Amino acid sequence: MSLLFFSDHPLRGLNTFGFEAYAQCFTRIESKDxxxxxxxxxxxxxxxxxxIGGGSNLVLGPKVPGIVAQVLIAEMALEELAxxxxxxxxxxxxxxHASIERLLDQGIYGLENLALIPGCVGAAPVQNIGAYGVEVKDRIEAVEVYDWQQRRFYWLDNAECRFAYRDSIFKHHADRYLITRVRFLLSRLPNCVLSYKPLREAIEPGREHNPRAIFNAVCRIRRAKLPDPDLLGNAGSFFKNPIVSAAQYEALKQKYPDMVAYPEGSAFKLAAGxxxxxxxWKGYRRDGVGVHEHQALVLVNHGDGCRQQIETLAQQIRNDVMEQFGVQLEVEPRFYP
Known part of the structure; x- marks a missing residue:
């Protein structure tokens, strides 16, 4: 067996919250073998x-039982199509993020709106990550998995991944699939997505709307609004934007005219932030955790926080929002164990 196992392995650098945590047993996966x-x-x-990949969507307890396996399978293969x-x-x-930048350098476009999202490629389909008018499902052709039940590798096409808003089959069957590779359909022709108004406004005046300009603007927006996990522990957006019926939206809009929301089919997506x-809650701090001072959607670890404190804070926020607006907030990161 080629795998190396390490006992009581520290995981602080493998979760972006930076919580002190230890794996009972730790190993690295670098190949299908x-x-x-x-x-x-x-x-x-x-x-x-x-x-785990980069630990960007994970809230760990202090002791993680069993095995923690970090997926480090590396590959970038290009196939030119019609x-x-x-x-x-x-x-x-x-x-x-580094993969998006490498593709841009080679004149391959389509992922620039998703720049600077932390984590690894294998995590992107799980959450169906999205930002600034693009969801990764819009670019994925297929996902290669190892099926623990069938004991084999195979590809799931886009439809089989059952993508939805911040959701996929992988999120609901975490114990069945290990993602090994992701296949994207991208383009050498720019097709700029500028439906998100703040993104359009962030592109420097007079600069052409091209993929590189979008990439740079997205990076500027994210750096201005969101904390760098290397400097301030966080898991990015902690809550999903809740989707409510048109009737509930209209009732809330009458009461709160400045409420931020976006059409979502026949319903509306409210801005959780x-x-x-x-x-x-913005800027709130208690013990070692709090809410980011510039983005209320991001919960942070100020250096000495722990999972229990984040869990308590998140529940307090959810209860408060439900009591005031009658809206249920859903947590994005996975709590483990």
Whole structure:
């Protein structure tokens, strides 16, 4: 067996909240052979398994039982198609933002609106990450998985991934699938998505609306609004934007004319950050955790916080928003164990 296992391995650098945590057993997956070896080990030992990439959507407790396996499968393969399209295959362990920048440097476009989102490529389909008018499902052709039940590798096409707002089949079947590679359909022809008004306004006056300008503008917006996890522990947006019926939206809009919302089919998507900010939580701090001073949607670890404190704070915010607006906030990150 090629895998190396480490006992009581520190995980503080492998979760973007920066919580002090230790894995009972830790290993790294760098190839499909490693996946098979890990499955054989699990057959023999019957212990819990947590798969991680960059730990960007994870809230860890102080002791993580069983095995923590970091997926580090690296690959970037390009296939030129008709009509200037490019099929891009990326290993699950590739850094998300760095991959977008590498593709831009090679004149391959389509992911620039999703720049600076922390984490690895393998995490992107799980949450169906989205920002500034683009969801990653709009660019994914297929996702390669290892199916723990069927004991084999295969591809799931876009429809089989069951993508929805911040959702996918992988989120609901975390114990079944290990994502190994993701295949994107991108283009050498710019197709700028500028439906998000703040993004249009952030592009420097007089500069052409091109993918590189969008990439730079997205980076500026995110750096201005969102804390760098290397400097202030966080998991990005902590709550999903809630979707409500048109009737509930109209009732809330009459009461709160400045409420921020966006059409979502026949319903409306409310800005969770606005709801939280309206209740006065922005900049709140207690013990080692708090709410970011510039973005109410982001909960932060000021350096000495822990999972229990974040869990308590998140529940207080959810209760307050429900009491005031009658809207249920759903947490985005995964709590483990």
């Amino acid at each position: 490693d996946v098979i070896s890990l499955h054989q080990y699990l057959d023999e030992h019957r212990v819990p398994l947590l798969l 009509a200037d399209r490019v099929r891009v295959t990326l290993g699950a362990g590739e850094a998300w 606005w709801l939280i900010d309206r209740r006065g």
